Amino acid sequence: MQVIIPTAGKGTRLRPHTHTRAKPLFYVAGKPVLGYILDELKKIKVDEIIFIVGYLGSQIEDYVKKNYNFKTRFIVQEELKGQAHAIKLAESNINQDVLIWFVDTLSDQNLNKIKKTKADGVIYVKEHDDPERFGIVFPNKKGYIEKIVEKPKNPPSNLANIGLYYIKDYTELFKSINHLIEQGIQTKGEFYLVDAFNIMINNGFKFVAEKVGVWEDCGKPETLLATNRYLLNNRKQQKFSGIKGSLIVKPVFVEKGAKVENSIIGPFVSIAKNAKIKNSIIKNSIIGEESIIEDVQLKKSLIAPYAKVKGVYKRLNVGEDSQIIYEKDEDST
Secondary structure, X not given: OEEEEXXXXXXXXXXXXXXXXXXXXXXXXXXXXXXXXXXXXXXOOOOEEEEEEOOOHHHHHHHHHHHOOOOEEEEEOOOOOOHHHHHHOOHHHOXXXXXXXXXXXXXXXXXXXXXXXXXXXXXXXXXXXXXXXXXXXXXXXXXXXXXXXXXXXXXXXOEEEEEEEEEXXXXXXXXHHHHHXXXXXXXXXXXXXXXXXXXXXXXXXXXXXEEOOOEEEOOOHHHHHHHHHHHHHOXXXXXXXXXXXXXXXXXXXXXXXXXXXXXXXXXXXXXXXXXXXXXXXXXXXXXXXXXXXXOOEEEOOEEOOOOEEEOOOOOOXXXXXXXXXXXXXXXXX
16 A cells, blocks of 8 residues: 655644744654654555655655655645645556545544455544534445535534545546546635545445544644643653653653753643753643743743743744743833
């Protein structure tokens, strides 16, 4: 099986962080989002992973080659014309069944089951109580998907498409994508992958919906923090080092090399390597590597690597290499 991982999006909802760091490399609970996906792929037989990269794509290539030994290929998407366009870029390199995994998606899927499916393909879904916000799949009585609709009004189905797909017949996949592009069939000005799937379904291709129990999104600050909370709640707590005169309220992750002094940390805080925290209270936040946090109270905050925050009691979203220093005006009354 080959795997396609599209990563070319600019991650505008995570700015300012994504001005300097590729979105899939943002840390949650001690590991880049992309790392969780690649660790799952280590559990199955994968012949090759093809990354569709764009802005800051060299960061993704460096991370993958440094930390994993998959056979890989990196293809640059020069123009962001949509998901289907991104997948088409891999067409000449695909020669077997394919798994497509969008990097915003972390879930509790069981990939070992997909080879056993009798259907032509699998779309992973999660039941959601607000289905109008998502692409929704509509299975028939036999369990095969009849159609996929983007953000439908008052849908009878609540099965949200989570962005993880398995397709046996790669030729049919690219035939449908090419038809989509040649005919200029777009949704919101882009070539949507699910529109290609709908073409396949209309041509008799049988997809089944595979439910997952957990679906965590990493595409914007509030959902990234929610994912961090989930992962911290479901990982074994490590023994902490580099902690001096401080209270740790679990669950918390403190990477080796980080220093915490005279502070209250947690719950739901991830601190990356070589960060330095002093005289602070932090909860429900992600603190990047090499950052310096002093004399602050933070919650629901994302602090990027190499940032410096001193003397402020606020909610922050601070980009890489930023400095925020609040000093008392000695002349003020």
